[in-house]
Amino acid sequence: MMEKGIKKKKPIEMKSVKILNQNTFWGQRIQQLRKVIVPYQWKILNDDIPGAPKSHALENFRIAAGYSSGEFYGMVFQDSDVAKLIEATSYCLLNYRDPDLERLLDESVNLVMKAQQSDGYLNTYFIIKEPERRWTNLRENHELYTAGHMIEAAVAHYQVPGKTGFFETITRLANHIVSNFGTEINKRKGYPGHPEIEFALLKLYRVSQDRRYLRLAEFFINQRGEKPWYFDLEAKKRNEISPTWPFWTPEYCQAHLPVREQKEAVGHAVRAMYLYSAMADLAYETDDEALFETCKILWNDVTQHKMYITGGIGSSSTGEAFTLSYDLPPDRAYAETCASIGLIFWAQRMLHLDLDHQYADVMERALYNNVLSGVSLDGMKYFYANPLEIWPEVCQKRSDLAHIKTVRQPWFDCACCPTNLARLLGSIGQYIYSQDENTIYVHLFIESEVTFQIGSETVILRQKTNYPWDGDVMLQIHSHGHCEFTLAIRVPGWCKQAELLINGKIFDRSSSMEKGYVKLKRFWNEDDRIELSMTISTELVRAHPKVRSVSGKVAVCQGPIVYCMEEIDNGPNLARIALPREAKFTVQPGKEILKDINTLQAVGLRLKDPSLDNRLYSSEKHSVEEVPLQFIPYYAWNNRGTGEMTVWVRES
DSSP states (O other), rough: OTTTTTTOOOEEEGGGGEOOTSHHHHHHHHEEEEEEEIHHHHHHTTTOOSSOOOOOHHHHHHHHTTSOOOEEEETTTTTHHHHHHHHHHHHHHHHHHOHHHHHHHHHHHHHHHOOTTTTTTOHHHHHHOOGGGGTTOOTSSSSSHHHHHHHHHHHHHHTTTTHHHHHHHHHHHHHHHHBBSSSTTTTTTOSSEEEEEEHHHHHHHHOOHHHHHHHHHHHHHHTTTTTOOOOHHHHTHHHHSSSSTTOOGGGGOOOOOOGHHHHHOSSBBHHHHHHHHHHHHHHHHHHHOOHHHHHHHHHHHHHHHSSSSSSSOOTGGGGOOOOOOOOSSSSSOOOOOOHHHHHHHHHHHHHHHHHHHHHHHHHHIIIIIIIIGEEEEEESSSSSSSSSEEEEHHHHHOOOGGTTOOOOOSOSSOOOHHHHHHHHHTTTGGGEEEEEEEEEEOSSSSSEEEEEEEEEEEEEEEEEEEETOEEEEEEEEEEEEEEOOOOOOOETTTSOEEEEEEEEEEOGGGGGGEEEEEEEEEEEETOOOOEEEEOEEEEEEOTTTGGGGGGGGEEEETTTEEEEEEEHHHHHGGEEEEEETTTTOOOEEEEETTOEEEEEEEEEEOOOOOOOOOSOOOSSSOOEEEEEEEEEEEEGGGSSSSSOESSEEOOO
């Protein structure tokens, strides 16, 4: 059993949380998701955006369903784009009626259901192209990964009032997988090369309470890394000479060791995040202390050794993978959007096991920086990789920078990130709060309303804030009676100074703090008001000395936001600029496309142009001049044309 003193927290159901005020940071994004991002992505999946890379994702389903003829096109996991967009659209409809979105959702769901095979199997690649090779290459073919996304989509769709058919259809897919995998005789003893199905099954278990799904998720997790390696046995049956993926190793998909023996994050970053999220979920459901301890060890390795300041992970483009501790080059960073989304999944699950602000701090850091960097401010252009420094001209010449895009893209041949981002934004409500029997926890500061149950009492908590642009948060209690419970509010790790008031009176929180959360236990009355005022100041942040690529440099941060410089504001050759240690910053509202965004101004130093002889090397000292500098939030870069960008600046 879990160690004494740990009390598990429950996620709040999506339908219980409403994002309020369309003019706030997240209110604007939820509206944009519903009105722009999701409709745009449905057009993409229907190949209706001129000039964008072909998707063919929905056409694959039409062919599989018998409505059209032709060949399968796309990645072997192309179906997952459809699944993730069904999930995102379902979330959009939980709190907002939108007939146009509902029509798109119904059409797509009906199409997917029609494509399903009589035995429950559902994967258009194998239905159309290679039906005889079902379940023969779990290492590379992503069948279980794609099925996992379909299950997650079905669980989300099931929450929309009046929608049940899709859930029943995908339950048949889950049952097909149950009948084919496990420890029993004549079942496959394998597990997915790309984890996903594991926490999808755990989601399905929580909705259905069918323990078969829990047991199968447990089987997939426990079987991983056992010798002989299942992937090798499969390869032998296929008479395989070499893997299709040139960088294949057992470490690549975290199959090198049984999961409880893994102490370091290795391999493909997204695969790792999905696996670790499932491990945390399984530890939660089975009270597996050893598995939870492994999660904590891996968490520390990722966040203390292998995470960019923006919450990006997976520094190498080769294999989209982790490398060594402190190998965090800003200009070659891969930092895939999907990997940071997976980090958020994992952080939330760790919070449900262990109330500690470090998990919410990382969740917030990844959300406001690396994840939001993945989509343009207008919602119709994307980044896959998220570098922290870019010199556009050199990106065109160096093969090791081929993964770096100098402009945002309308879509990708491998389009896992845009739809993943859409489903995360759509589900943002479930990351704000959680609860146990007598406590409501506030993890993120987003203007919202949550309804929860304390005993027989229904309580509404309203949160009002202009975060992240200021640190003032007001929480208001609404209940019909005199209700006793604990309200636990995170004080972020970046916050050096904060004041807490209850009904206008200062509250000394020093004796009520636990792992970064202030816990307020009392009888609450109707319209009780809690005000948290956090001082948001501009800070110069330095990396660990072992991060050699940014030694002697600083990053500018304000609250959860990491800032960067762009060429459009500061001129070319940003490497010439230095920031004095005593630099003073002023806050100015952004203009035009940067409206509603806080920018930062300071005075820095720039190296002057060299002498006219323009020697490559010289013993002459460089002279400097004072120059005005402008910093914008990292997530907003590359929305005003192509140019240089850097997060890290030399410190003088």
